[in-house]
Amino acid sequence: MKLFKYFITIILALVFFSCSEENGNIELDFSQTDMLGNYANNIIKPSISNYHTSVASLDEKTKSFVSAPTEETFDALSSAFLSAYQNWATVNAFQYGPALENAFLASTNTFPTDYTELEADIVAENINLGSVTSNNKKGLPAVDYLLFKDDKATVIEAFKANSFRGEYLNAVVADLLTKATYVNDAWSGDYAATFAVNEGNDPSSSLSAIVNEYNKAYERCKNQRVGYALGKNSLSGRSSPMSIEAYYSVNSLDLLKRNVTALENIFKGNDGVGLDDYLTAYYNTGSIQEDLSAKILNQFEVIHSKLDNCQSPFANHIEAQDETVEELYTEMSKLVVMIKSEMPSALSVKITYQDSDGD
Known part of the structure; x- marks a missing residue:
């Protein structure tokens, strides 16, 4: 009887441990x-x-x-x-x-x-x-x-x-x-x-708001400030330089760089506790196998290097659909998977929006 109770205790403990991991506890x-x-x-x-x-x-x-x-x-x-x-x-x-x-x-x-x-x-x-x-x-x-x-x-x-x-x-x-x-x-x-x-991490939580709006802002940055003007969402594939941000004042490249930098700083929490630290905490527990924080920050560095290859007026790159801006768009696209799929999954946050063209 004692042996039976011992086995029951072990089984219940294992079940509890398993459920705790599955529920993100x-x-x-x-x-x-x-x-x-x-x-x-x-x-x-x-x-x-x-x-x-x-x-x-x-x-x-x-x-x-x-x-x-x-x-x-x-x-x-x-x-x-x-x-x-x-x-x-x-x-x-x-x-x-x-x-x-x-x-x-x-x-x-x-x-x-x-x-x-x-x-x-x-x-x-x-x-x-x-x-x-x-x-x-x-x-x-x-x-x-x-x-x-x-x-x-x-x-x-x-x-x-x-x-x-x-x-x-x-x-x-x-x-x-x-x-x-x-x-x-x-x-x-x-x-x-x-x-x-x-x-918390439910759809009404502040964490959900931060993660979802962060992703929206990044996709606006990638799509509206670069991709759509390149014709990436067009059947013709033709570029439309006049559709970029701040086309007339020729401040498009400056604002694009500032948006990317702002998004990186938000991820890092500026000099305080941010999403990067949250991901690192999960990585340190072993619940995620990859250092996603380092991976995201490394991709930001790659994007900055591609931006540094661009020159103003940015519209000239768009019109030419040259290799410089195509490489920039490619590297910006790679980050989407990391922040929209891998990061929300690690933090147990649901992406609740449909892709939008608005900015």
């Missing part, structure tokens, strides 16, 4: 609380604050230029615009919570701009930026078009000759500021604390 030397707190307070919140500040400056410089279109006010506006677009690269992957409620992404950076419809609205003296159909006639891409579609002198004269052109530009930038203020106010208020304590 592995004891990690890792604090999800520390990681979420780092993302909320040291990465997302300050990044959104910086973007908001830069858009407020853009609004100020826009009003000055519209009221007095000169070379001096244009130069100040151009600088403010570039700063805002560069700061957008650091918040592009945080489209959850208040950003999702406010259609932050679609309102801010839907490109390419439908310049035909935009110009038609200016001719008709029509400003309607509140509808979904207006997303490709506003945001940073619309400012890019309005300020840089021609040489500086021609653009300045166009604003002098048509006061409604200035009204339209003012409205577009005011809309950018309204959206940025809404999101910044939420993160500066209670949302950061709420986000930081929303632990």
Whole structure:
């Protein structure tokens, strides 16, 4: 009888151990609380604050230029615009919570701009930026078009000759500021604390939001800033250089590099606890056989090296569909499997979105 009970105890222990492994109940030397707190307070919140500040400056410089279109006010506006677009690269992957409620992404950076419809609205003296159909006639891409579609002198004269052109530009930038203020106010208020304590890995958790939106942002980076313009999603396979981000101001390559760098820094948690540390903790337990964190960071290095081979204007690479940009796209594609399949699997996070063309 005692021997029977002994065997039953052993069997139950083995069953329990097996179930623990299958359910992901592995004891990690890792604090999800520390990681979420780092993302909320040291990465997302300050990044959104910086973007908001830069858009407020853009609004100020826009009003000055519209009221007095000169070379001096244009130069100040151009600088403010570039700063805002560069700061957008650091918040592009945080489209959850208040950003999702406010259609932050679609309102801010839907490109390419439908310049035909935009110009038609200016001719008709029509400003309607509140509808979904207006997303490709506003945001940073619309400012890019309005300020840089021609040489500086021609653009300045166009604003002098048509006061409604200035009204339209003012409205577009005011809309950018309204959206940025809404999101910044939420993160500066209670949302950061709420986000930081929303632990777990279910679809409503902060970890799920980070991983899913991180993947969306990376795929936008790969597809819209490179692939679609190369004709990768086209039956014809023809390139479309004008469809890249910031085509008119010729800042496409700079913004692409900044987006890639921002995504790498998010993965690393900047200088704090990040997804890389989370993967390393799982690797150290032996629950994943490959050092996925090192693998992902190594692929980022490969992508940076391919970006360094590109030259501005980036549109020239797109138009030529040359080996340089084809190699870049190939290496960017390799990272998708690592972050969209292998990383979520290791962290037991479900990818809950369907691929989207929106940016």
